[in-house]
Amino acid sequence: MHCRNRSFGWVFATRMIGIISLLIAIVLANILTHYMANGVFQSGVSFINGNFWLLMLIAVILFIGAIFAVFPFPFNLPAPIIRAFGSVFCIAFILEVFTWVDGIASTHLYSMFWLLSFILVPLVFLIVLASGYFEIMREIWWHPSTEIPGEPQEPEGVKTGAGAMSGLPDGDAKSWEEIGSEFRLMLYDLIHRFRQEIKRKP
Numbered sequence: 330m331h332c333r334n335r336s337f338g339w340v341f342a343t344r345m346i347g348i349i350s351l352l353i354a355i356v357l358a359n360i361l362t363h364y365m366a367n368g369v370f371q372s373g374v375s376f377i378n379g380n381f382w383l384l385m386l387i388a389v390i391l392f393i394g395a396i397f398a399v400f401p402f403p404f405n406l407p408a409p410i411i412r413a414f415g416s417v418f419c420i421a422f423i424l425e426v427f428t429w430v431d432g433i434a435s436t437h438l439y440s441m442f443w444l445l446s447f448i449l450v451p452l453v454f455l456i457v458l459a460s461g462y463f464e465i466m467r468e469i470w471w472h473p474s475t476e477i478p479g480e481p482q483e484p485e486g487v488k489t490g491a492g493a494m495s496g497l498p499d500g501d502a503k504s505w506e507e508i509g510s511e512f513r514l515m516l517y518d519l520i521h522r523f524r525q526e527i528k529r530k531p
Contacts, residue, residue: 336399337396337399340395340396340399341396344391344392344395344396345392347388348385348388348389348392351384355377355378355381358373358374358377359374359378362374369433372429372432372433373429376425376426376429380422380425383418383421383422383425384422386418387418387419387422390411390414390418391412391415393411394408394409394411394412394415397411398412402465402468402469405465406462406465408461408465409457409458409459409460409462409465410458410461412457412458412461413454413455413457413458413461416454416457417450417453420449420450420453423442424446427439427442
């Protein structure tokens with residue numbers, strides 16, 4: 330989630346510029362239909378007009394997902410879910426594109442992709458969802474926030490985060506007990522990070 334490294338104002342402005350640019354492009358395309366007699370162009374503009382609200386829905390969903398991604402943990406947790414639903418609507422739009430292509434070129438792309446969509450839709454949804462939460466967890470794990478004044482410090486000598494090791498040098502094999510110990514330390518880091526983010530809120 331690269332939006333997390335940007336300010337709220339930057340993400341809001343760039344996404345709004347993108348939506349406005351899309352609207353301007355659609356308006357210009359409709360104006361050009363009065364001056365261009367190309368059948369494919371006319372058909373393409375009619376297709377865009379017919380799927381205008383689907384395009385707007387996709388743009389708004391991705392816009393909301395980007396806004397949530399800017400917020401700190403745990404308020405960015407809805408972002409992967411929103412983006413996953415946005416990916417489903419993107420596949421729906423691609424299906425509409427194939428329907429339009431079939432209408433002008435008789436390629437039968439829609440029938441082939443329609444069958445694949447039963448696999449692609451849940452697969453893409455899960456991939457977007459999993460990758461989004463992985464990015465959130467990775468950011469928490471590798472970029473912990475600074476300690477808040479008054480927050481209880483960890484006992485000296487206890488290692489957390491990516492450097493939590495059992496004293497073995499890098500490259501040495503770890504036992505299952507050591508892996509379990511590191512997993513418990515990771516859970517401690519996540520809970521500790523959650524408490525920090527909650528206390529930061531006014």
